[in-house]
Amino acid sequence: MQAPSRRVFLKMLGGAGLSSFAGRRFHPAGFLWGAPSDDSVSRPMVRYPEKTDLILLTSRPPQLETPMKYFDRAITPNEAFFVRYHITPIPTRVDADTWRLHIGGHVEHDLRLSMNDLKTQFDKVSVTAVAQCSGNSRSRFSPRVLGGQWGDGAMGCAEWSGARLRDVLQKAGVKEGALQVTFNGLDTPAFSSVPDLIKSLDVSRILNDPNVLIAYEMNGQPLPLLNGFPARVVVPGWFADYWIKNLEEILVLDHPDENFWTKTAYRIPDTPCGCVEPGTTPQHTVPISRLKVRSFIAFPENHARLPRGNRVLLKGIAFDGGFGIEDVQLSLDRGMNWRRAKLGVDRGPFSFREWSFAWSPEVAGEYRILVRAFNRLGESQSEIPRWNPSGYQRNVVEHIEVVVV
Amino acid sequence: MWSNILKSLLCKEEFLGSCRLNSRNKPGIRGPEWHLILTRWASIVLLAIVMTALLSAAEKTIQLPPDHPFGKLKSGAGVEVVEDRCGVCHSTDYIVTQPRRDAKQWSTEVDKMIRVFGAPVKEREVKIIVDYLVSSYGPRQERPTRKAK
Secondary structure, three states: OOOOOHHHHHHHHHHHOHHHHOOOOOOOOOOOOOOOOOOOOOOOEEEOOOOOEEEEEEOOOOEEEOOHHHHHOOOOOHHHOOEEOOOOOOOOEEEOOOOOEEEEEOEOOOEEEOHHHHHHOOOOEEEEEEEEOOOOOHHHOOOOOOOOOOOOOOEEEEEEEEEEHHHHHHHHOEOOOOOEEEEEEOOOOOOOOOOOOEEEEEHHHHHOOOOOEEEEEEOOEEOOHHHOOOOEEEOOOEOHHHOOOOEEEEEEEOOOOOOHHHHOOOEEEOOOOOOOOOOOOOOOEEEOOEOOOEEEEEEOOOOEEEOOOOOEEEEEEEEOOOOOEEEEEEEOOOOOOOEEOEEOOOOOOOOOEEEEEEEOOOOOEEEEEEEEEEEOOOOOOEOOOOOOOOOOOOOEOEEEEEEEO | OHHHHHHHHOOOOOOOOHHHHHHHHOOOOOOOOHHHHHHHHHHHHHHHHHHHHHHHOOEEEOOOOOOOHHHOOOOOOOHHHHHHHOOOOOOOHHHHOOOOOOHHHHHHHHHHHHHOOOOOOOHHHHHHHHHHHHHHHOOOOOOHHHHOO
């Protein structure tokens, strides 16, 4: 199934009742604007250990969202980086001195690596990469879907340092016939009936990609515990569900991974757009993988009031799944004309790319400012939101509303 | 060696000189000054903790706050069962932040929690939970203007 046509959306609008879509409308360029639902509960700001004030999504297990103001720069501070756990209880005490990383399964040598082993026996490499939750922006979906009702802050970008997963697997000696590699963290469900969070990647994916890391540093510091201390998997370019935190065990399988979180969860429709007609169920699904192109305006904040005649420097970030951002464009006239933003330092193809755009509004009034990015493949963001039942990989053209006074 | 350390801790002048100050103020009174001894011991213990932390910097312990009150369920029939059965695995903010669902949707969700996520819910509790969710977090009531014909 292709991207839903506008007619489908009009039908959907009619079916859902226009009252719940108050304030959204088409405009000449054909954009349908998704906005947070009016009946969402307002979420409090909270401060967790090693964290600054973040937006609470859920208390147990902890899920914390990064406020938009932090996305005016390429590197998200560790203390502001979003937190997403799946099951309770989560580890609250970790001693990296006694911690051991077990590498086993279909390998020649079972390894139990200490942190010191990890740091001394393998090259230390760094990659700047975006971690984004598959369900980032889920609350914007129309019709709405169940699941963590994230705004846009379930994403962040850090410089991750650690050992290549490839090197570690090669030391263990991957046996002939190995298919997949599973990752398990220290979080273990309280009931045995609850599926433990285990994710997997293909062996070939890991052996061919020198950027997949077991990271023990985040922006030059040990990871905050809530972001995976003492080590986590980093899969640049892919959604963060693979980036298992508080890593404890890596198993090489000679058969496909049958765990719930790979076999059943974190799957998208097996269609070119990864979407289906809103409200319908996909016939076939595949595991979610590569990040879609996205871009955001972090400054000024949504609904800001700007003085007429003053120059304002709009700022934000753009990213994609590892090809690199080539162009960021803004529109001040609802998508009729687009102007190029100035790109910041290139920190590699997996990183947030900073952009800025100088604007001196001369005429008072309400403005909707749109932002879209293009990667080196020419891929961009969709004009019409794409829908899937799990609320994954949203990548519509983003916007803010400002008033010039 | 240990006797020397002990002596120094028991208020001899060679240890930080604090006893000299004291004895000057109160001539003739000698002997252990317990508040000073405690202060010294406390500083030694503190130093040991700091040194351990600096040497290893390897242990992290965090304390998580209790469930935030913003996720508290609305009162209603069966709310205790929902708090107890659903709340055993996750805070109830998971429920209150969801979009409103009808009876069929909530029923599917509760069923998924039991069959897929292994929620420890008894057969007879399922209806109580679904009924509560529908009455508290079900579709919004029609507006009175629409009802009046």
